[in-house]
Amino acid sequence: MSAPSPVVAPSILAADFARLADEVRAVEDAADWLHVDVMDNHFVPNLTIGLPVVQSLRAVTAIPFDVHLMIEDPRRWAPGYADAGAYNVTFHAEASDNPVSLAKDLRAAGAKAGLAIDRDTPIEPYLDLLPSFDTLLIMTIKAGFGGQKFIPAMLDKVATARRHVAAGHLELRIEVDGGIGEDTIAQAAGAGADAFVAGTAVYSAEDPAEAVRKLRGIAARAMAEP
């Protein structure tokens, strides 16, 4: 089986919120997914956007939405994002007492289900849950803010997850999020990630679409290495 091609997902957290539709259009032809960070100022100490913004954005672009819920009580809100047309809805393991049940509900609502693991959370207790998920998002920073520095020690979790996925022949994207850019994406891909969230690296570039293409090229080369 050939390796899947990398997914690059620009995070609109780094976009200009006053021009959100234009910022999305700037990457929609180049990117695979659009990463949408939903924060509630409870699960993380930051507040961003919610369901109405996702619903409005859904109407202006066809790019698949990769919604990352950094919220308490994901059971209450996650299905609404699936109903709003999100492709992938990811919630945090730390915020859920029954992740498998919520994943089932998301899939029943027509979305892919993602499980996110924050910086200080070990991966091992969650490995057996992975067959219920389509995406495993491993934070490579502490969740809550864009523009932080990539933490290389998180790559051990990526490698552990990749070994588990390979051994179980699971169909699951391993996504990394935080500090991903030209200097770090190859390490993440080399450790076993195949989906890459990039906020600052994309939206601070002069040409965001070109930045996405460049990141995908670097990741694809690293993933192809034996």
Ligand SMILES: O=C(CO)[C@@H](O)[C@H](O)COP(=O)(O)O
């Ligand atoms: O989830 C988050 C932050 O909690 C991320 O999606 C960031 O938005 C990534 O931003 P950069 O580190 O790429 O600037």
